[in-house]
Amino acid sequence: MEQDSFIALPGLALDVELPDPEDLGLSDQDFLSKVDLAWQVCERFDLQTEIWRGRILRTVRDREKQQGDSRGQGFLRWLQEQEISKTRAYSLIELANSADTLLSSGALPATAVERFSKRAFVETAQAPPEVQEMVTTAANRGERITYREVKQINDEWTTLQSDILPPIIKEKAADRSLSPRYLAPLVKELEKLPLEQQTSLQAEVAKTPDVDTIKLVTAAARSLSRYLESAPQIQALSQLELDLTQALGEAQRLGQLQSAADLVQQAAQLETTMARLYTTWKRLSYLAEQLYVESGSSTPHLRQLLTGLETLSGELLEIQLGQGDKARMVRIHILPDEG
Template structure:
């Protein structure tokens, strides 16, 4: 069985500041705690990688010989008191570790030079950044999350084909900070080519820090707008051009309002879907109880009559005292998709 030599946690001694006695300012106090936390993460990292490998073995065995639904894997997680989200995060960590180790990029003994967050950040970086980080770690250098992000930003800012040539050049000449330029490349990568080109043209005349920040913010809003629009059923209508609408909203400086409108619309659609599911379920239960009850259960019948305000095709819901005691009347009419008329807009 393969083993990894780890530092012995029993020998771990940390010099923690005394919250009552140490004469440290807030920055020094937090720096001391951050240093101690990073040391603890190094012990946890090796352990979590192996936990991820264990979970991966259980999951893969279940895939090959289980019932096809992962029941055995989920049962094991319940017995070990591990959430599904946590389990897959550990498996992802193990996958990242194996990719770095098997590829020969990183020596397995060099894991001790990473904190958990810096290791995960490295695994998510480009191969070129991974190589630079691994070479440093293999030499025994401590790797922080800030180191990984700095190198990743520098590489992206100097090489990304999504950025205008002038901005890449100015970054290489240290005239623009990579931490400002890299987010622009990240946001542009989420957009269609035509929108990318429009934003790049905006920067041609003024490739300065403030312009880059402004275009990055615009790209972020456009990306959010596109994501929201794709999931909205109300916008799945032939003839709608959401990209053009987004460009128009950007031109009149109303992108934020458009994204907010999409977000609220998505919230309404989700709420209606949940409402419909609950309404159908309540209707079925109400009908069952009504059939089972009778003259011998007058109080139960009274309760069921009260629930009819919610289980029928027309619902009456009190909005409560905060809305002045107003009531909302909703009517649910179920129709086939080919019978549903477009909504009427009252001007």
């Protein structure tokens, strides 16, 4: 039997065999299969390492709590010494907690953890108990658990359990004539909407229960959600006696729902940008004035720097967009505060 060729690499605690990229006698399919197997080994090793890191971090954090460090300053100092961010630390602790929950229930033996990819394990830990049971049952049968499989099971369960879908859609999901991967996003978007908008879109998918309609309705629900989230935040609209829902209905009737959603979202972003621009300008102007007072003829280069920045630190801001014939000068006039 012909022997497979592998790369000789320096020894590590983790033993992974990689195919030789120069072995042209190895077909692309076999090459990628061996690479995929090596990747799976690394994912399993990485998962177990991450779980133990989370347990270590949790132990250090809990020790600080026992010593009366309610604000966790000692724990934060320890994280800085280890060059670990607070966000990273708590995500690892969450992973460790999830692992302990799955393992302590007895449904998943420790030996079955190696059958999960890292993403699959995290997805399982965050899934509802019913989904966890289905996934752990598959793992106990010796099946390799991937993220895609866990997500598919989660989508199917979410779809079939949701009361927000019309009965005909749930029937089609049950007999698999409609894939849950199209229905799960629809459920997620519909749940964000008020009952009135939900009812309208539910009737639409019930009338034409096919994939194309589901995609269109999902996009419409997403636009509705963005509109309803952004519009109340816009200061320019706060002084008007405006029925945002009625305006939304009129845009929907004109077939301009997407444009209306984009309009209010851009308006909200513009107001936020204006607020940030003003606070940044105020800080820049203050620093420029402070340096101007402290500088003089003995600091000509510093004065030149301040002169160059006058187009940004004064009341009239100027910036050129583009180059050459297409260049355009944009000016923004910031009026002095009144009173």
